[in-house]
Amino acid sequence: MHNLARYLIFFQYIGTKYRGVMKVPPHQLHIKGVQDHLEDAIRRLKPLNPVSLSVSSRTDTGVHALSNSAHFDLQRRNDMPPFTEDILVQALNFHLRTEEIRVTHAHRVPDNFHARFRALSRTYVYRIALGVSNFSQLPLTDHDLCWSLRNTELDVEAMHKAAAMFVGTHDFSSFRAVNSDIAFKNPVKTMDVVSVKPGSSFAHAHFYREMPLWELTFRAKSFLYKQVRRMTGAMVAVGLGKLSVPQLKEILEAQDTLVYPQGLAAPARGLFLTRVDYKETDLQFLSSGNSED
Secondary structure, eight states: OTTEEEEEEEEEEOGGGSSOSSOOOGGGTTSOOHHHHHHHHHHTTOOSSOOOOEESSOOOTTOEEEEEEEEEEEEOGGGOOOOOHHHHHHHHHHHTTTSSEEEEEEEEEOTTOOTTTTOOEEEEEEEEEOSOSSGGGSOGGGTTSSEEOSOSOOOHHHHHHHHHHHSEEEEOGGGOOOOTTGGGSOOEEEEEEEEEEEOOOTTTTTSSSOOOEEEEEEEESOOOTTHHHHHHHHHHHHHTTSSOHHHHHHHHHHOOGGGSOTTOSOOGGGEEEEEEEOOGGGGOOOOTTTOOO
C-alpha cells in the first residue's frame, strides 16, 4: 500500500440546491449533500480503497462555502503513483462539472492528518442587503446569496456594541439550536472575531442602482449548531431596534436555548463559510524517500 495517499482538498459550493454539505442517508438521496457529489467524483477515479470523505466544517441546507475542506485516502490501481495535487484537482472538477461545486486546491498530507480536528479556525461571513422590497430589486448574482431586507438602514453603532459583546469566551447555549448531539457539545466557545463592515453586491459595478450591503464576520475554532445564524439574527434585530443591547446581553447570560426568541434566526441563504485555517507545517508532506534525518 505504498501508493496509498491522503489528501486535504479545499472546495467551494453554492448551497442552494444541496441538502447541506454532509452525506445524505441513502433513503433521502433525491436531494444529495455536497459530500455525496464529492465522493462520487472520487469514485470515478477508480481507487482500490473504499471512498470516505471527512469534512472539516458542517454547513446546513442553503448555506454556501467559498472554502470548506475535507480529507480522504486514495490508492490507485496497478501500483500507479499517487496523483499530484494539480492533477487531482483537475480530475475531480472534471467529474463535478455539472454541479455548483468546485475543488480549488489540494495538499498531500500525512496519513494521520484529520481535516476537522487539525483546523485552527473557521471563518463565516453573513451578507445582508438593504432596501430590497421585492426580489426584482436584487441582482441575479446575489439571488439566494444574501438576506435581503426592506429596511434601508441599520443602527450599525448598536450592532458594533452587540458584536463586541460576543467576542471572547462565553457559554453560547442561548445561541445554539436543538439537535441530536446537543448533550455532547460543549456550549463554551471563544469568538476571536465578530465584526460588522460594509460589503457590496457581486454586481455592484454593473447594476442599475446602489444597494447597501453589510457583512457580518465570525471567526472561531468551532461553532455550535446554527450559532452563526442565531447570532446574526440577534445582531440584525439590534440594528433594526427590535432588540436592545441590554436585552441581547440578558439572552447571552441566560445560557438557555429556549430563551432565544422564536423566528429571530437569520435565513441560511446569506451565510458563507469563507475560510478553514491550518498550521502550515500540518500541510507539509514528506515521503519516506524525502524525509529528513
